[in-house]
Amino acid sequence: MSTLWTVTITMAFLSGLLLISVSIYLNQLSEGAVHSSKMNNEVLKKSPLATETVANGNVADNHDNHLPLVINTWNVTKAAHGAWQELKTNDASSLDALVYGCSLCEDGSCMSSIGMGGRPDENGETTLDAMVMDGKTMDAGSVGSLRQIMNAIKVARDVLKYTAHTLLVGELATDFAVSMGFEKKSLQTNSSLESWIQWKNNSCQPNFWRNVIPDPTSHCGPYSPDESLYSKNIKQTDNKRKSIDYSSRVDKNCHDTIGMIVIDDNGNVAAGTTTNGACCKIPGRVGDSPIVGAGAYARNGVGGAAATGDGDIMMRFLPSFHAVQLMSQGRDPTSAAQNAIYLISSFFPDVSAAMVTVNVEGDHGGACVGFEEFEYNFVDNSSGVITTVPVNCTRRAKLV
Secondary structure, eight states: OHHHHHHHHHHHHHHHHHHHHHHHHHHHHHHHHHHHHHHHHHHHHHOHIIIIIOOOOOOOOOOTTOOSEEEEEBSOHHHHHHHHHHHHHSOOOHHHHHHHHHHTTTTTTSOTTSSTTOOOOTTSOOEEEEEEEETTTTEEEEEEEEESOSOHHHHHHHHHHHOSOSEEEHHHHHHHHHHTTOOOOOOOOHHHHHHHHHHHHTTTOSOOOOSEESOTTTOOSOOEEOHHHHHHHHHTOOSSOOOHHHHTTOSTTSOSOEEEEEEOTTOOEEEEEEEOOSTTOOTTOOOSTTSBTTTEEEETTTEEEEEEEOHHHHTTTOHHHHHHHHHHTTOOHHHHHHHHHHHHHHHOTTOOEEEEEEETTSOEEEEEESSSOEEEEEEETTTOOOEEEEEOOOSSOOOO
């Protein structure tokens, strides 16, 4: 009997200890979660990009009847208006509205870095990059270094619709476009030819060569590799890479892309880009614009993002995917954009980079660094009016 009582008392005592231990553990876990949340907030508040480098775009709090919506990088109202009209007048899908809006700029009428007559490569030829992504199916199609085809974003859509591939490049991408019914034509104009001649007469400045001879900062090619220069420069490189030698090549009139995000009445998200790429690029170069997750990204139930700037650097960080992923975890669009851009500038303090973000509630935002100015267009069903939203940038990211 005494043995039974001893066992009973011992079991009760152990059960009590177990309950106390569980209670203490859960309390510590709760405090840890709160502490972690506070730490994340403090990191964001102290982020030099958040406090010194970027400024919030307007955030739309009107969640009632906000769909459909269109948002695009830069003040390119022609593209925004075209996509909006397709949504409202022709009841187009988000993907088709996006393609239509962006294609309106591929005749060269919007910006010098988009479409026909865009700034040429070192050989004087204009080549195009474009990408589209369907956030409902997660399908994507893109083309890089596309030659002699004007509507690159329509070709990208055909890659999505009629192939199991994501990216086609170069002359063989042109062959694919022709097989889809597109017409080959020269993308050179008098303006692009004049631009190329001026570049040649200016000792081919700027260009994208390094660690070669003759000195690419003062001479045209052809160039030869110089291993000693590469070895010397790589030894001087730390984890915060200096992109200052490239910063002058990327500005408002010589940047990488127009990016767009469209959400239709049913909440289907599409994102895409179109561009002729960096000014005076080395022939064959493909930038961030046709790279899924770099130039743009879309995901139903979350939203979309589109980036612009120094694509050779930005594509290494997949900023559009990063921002959408952050929004899926509860970040607001502006915070998501800031963090995606901050990651890039933490390695490359002198980079020129910007992006726009929007979630399915209609909240939108932007972030930028390195550009003297950056703005984006936004229109939704609450007003039907295209608004240009400025985002303040500093010339250089200030890191601590």
